[in-house]
Amino acid sequence: MPFEKRGEEPLDAVINVRLTTAEKTRLLEDADMAALSMSELVRRRYFSRPVLASADQAMIRELRRLGGLLKHLHNDTGGVLHRDAAEVLAALKAYIERLSHDRQKN
Numbered sequence: 001m002p003f004e005k006r007g008e009e010p011l012d013a014v015i016n017v018r019l020t021t022a023e024k025t026r027l028l029e030d031a032d033m034a035a036l037s038m039s040e041l042v043r044r045r046y047f048s049r050p051v052l053a054s055a056d057q058a059m060i061r062e063l064r065r066l067g068g069l070l071k072h073l074h075n076d077t078g079g080v081l082h083r084d085a086a087e088v089l090a091a092l093k094a095y096i097e098r099l100s101h102d103r104q105k106n
Helices: 021-033 038-046 054-076 082-105
Strands: none
Touching: 021 038, 054 082
């Protein structure tokens, strides 16, 4: 079985790490939540690359969809709900940014 390739170089080196059962379980759960292999999760965390949980990715997509619907409603009503729509859109944008930023730190 050939090793995967990430970028220009193949992933051809292997390391072994000893963990407790609880640590391995947590690592598996985190990798599953981010829809990554354990190896990819460890590489991303070690090299300070973003790790975004798939649940958070789905939440961000849904929030963006709702923002688009609200913008469409605002445009269709000729801006009747201007202040309310603007406040909700700003809150959605802030939440999306916070969610993205918080997950990238982990």
